Amino acid sequence: MAADAFSLLSEPIRRYIHEKRWTKLRPIQHSAIRYILGDNDNYILAARTASGKTEAAFLPILSSVDFSSEGIQVLYISPLIALINDQFARVEDLCKYMDVPVTKWHGEANRAAKDRILKEPRGIVLITPESLEAMFVTKPYNVTYLFSNLKFVVIDEIHSFIGTDRGIQLKSILYRLQEKNGTPFRIIGLSATIGDYDEAKKITGNEARTKVLLDRSKKPLHTEFRYFDGKDETELPPDLIKDIYRHVHANKTLIFPNSRGRVEEVAVKLKKISERVGGHGNFFAHHSSIDKGIREYVEFFAKNSQRENFSISCTSTLELGIDIGSVDEIIQVDATHSVSSLIQRAGRSGRKNEEESNLTLYATSPWSMLQALACWSLYEKDCIESPDIVERPYDILAHQALSIIKGHNGIDYRVLIEKLSSNFAFRNIQRSEIAEIIDYFIGIDFIEKIGHELIVGIEGERIVNNREFFSTFEREINFNVVHNSKVIGNLPFTPQVQSDNNILLAAKIWKIVEVDTEAGKIFVVPALDGKKPTFIGSGVNVHPLIHGEMFRILFSDEEFSVLDEKSNQALKELRKDFRPMSIQNPTTERPLLCMNNRSIIHLFAGTKVTETLRYLMSKRNISALITNNGCSMELSDMDESNSLAIWHSLLLLKDDLDSLLYSSLEETPHLIHIPKWGKHLPEKYKVALIKQKTFDFEGTFQFIANTKLVTTKVLRS
């Protein structure tokens, strides 16, 4: 059958393959060609990183679409601008034997090219969800004209949309695009790390007509664990830095230290060692608070350094999609927050010539080592955490309501409600609820009603006519760090930010000479020594699957050949602490330890359930301390019977949840996170959103009901 797929392709595409001297099609390409050309369904292409998924989608698409007809034929949607710029070259290359214009459309893309495509819409457009949203709002007539003949939508890195606000926005936009089309377009989603295939299928709005093509083959991954006890110090152990240096100095590497401050610490310390021993100077930092120009220089350097070695210390900015060139090794400092992240990061190395990926996992505490081991073990078993699903996204609905009204320049009240209630992104929201939200917006002048016609109201205009309107996430407001009138990056205005303090940024050391709070600027000059910067970030949730695996490992005898001696020792000691707690069934039982009038519950329940438990405890006037990387909870002034009584009494709060949340919103609104577009909703819907997004009450009550706390008395403190 091998010849089958190839012979199905059109002549220019076969010529392209010949010229590229591909000896064979990759498995995912082979099946994608046969299936996509074989019917009219939607497809999710799931295959490991660097397996040729982009080509798997575009080879059959380019073979079957008639690009001579008017309008955009293919829309490629990406979560990142950098990925669009990367894929642009690849897609253009694929089209070289065909007369198909390829156009980048995002906030930083060339205006002239955009104007050209508006005048003569043809071919393929590469775009972000936010730019699509902006098009609907500011160029509604063009949207109809551009996309009424759309045949395919390709969604890259589809996992980054599943279970996120951005994904709900994208679904809604896909529905709005479909409204413009006479015949339905087909959707092809691409990803290497899908945790829930049913949810992935839902992004098309038609699960029944969406199929998954799955290539289970894994890239060989060579993994090593290294352990250096951080002894609770704020800075990383010097021996760990030296060990990383030995690993990276003669290689091309990416280092992931999990936080922006740590990224700077690692980059500067490695650079210092290198200077001392006469090594290369190519140590860089890459994260969201470093100026875009500097980040682009770093990416450019990595892509174009055939001979020179380099190390980029980075956050998740370099985790997704972008081909940074050939990387020999990936270093992870302390555990990733998810299995998906671990896979994506490991996949950044060995992308050329099917080489294996090299991964070194450093840990600075036993708990971090155990979490890293759990992530690795789940990866080995092909388990990826499932996304968090919001069934009734009232906030995104409110946002889309404003977007539709603005884009239509006025719309009939009943037509708007009809549009929203038939949009599959909001299929679980009642028509009456939609009407209630619209009516509320009319009441607060977000929307103005003239007869049956709705237009954007006075208050609404302020929100809609702002560039922040197009996205679902909030932006941090930071001060710019300036040297010689050049922006290096930005920092939050923390106590650390004052004259004469020295800080690290963009892998360099700076002295602050002046802080202009009015202009929001921090003026700096180079310095010789400094501290890592502190950032204000929200924590990252760890999935219960990972905590569960950590707990299972603690009570199993499984041995791991990937662990070095000190990691093994750390695991052994954790197991020694936990083994006396007589757990018979690690899936249904959790230890409760009581000593000296305080108790510890080893929950291993995932971040969201743990935070929900803490909230519920606070409503019982008990302050709970979360410890052990979020796995355990400590209660003071509690003995065994108290603890058990409180634990079970939490279930009684089930029926009072709404009133608890209403009072929390009134008394301590700053303590409860409300999503960007939920802030404008009536209290009732804020509460509904908090129940779905901020906390997980259902999961928590289930956890309490299904978990047996097994008590162990401890004499020593």
Add this chain to the structure above:
DNA sequence: GACCTGCTGCGGCTTG
């Protein structure tokens, strides 16, 4: 201690 992602249109300025 705790990630990341994107962004219109216009007026007014400088520069070739």
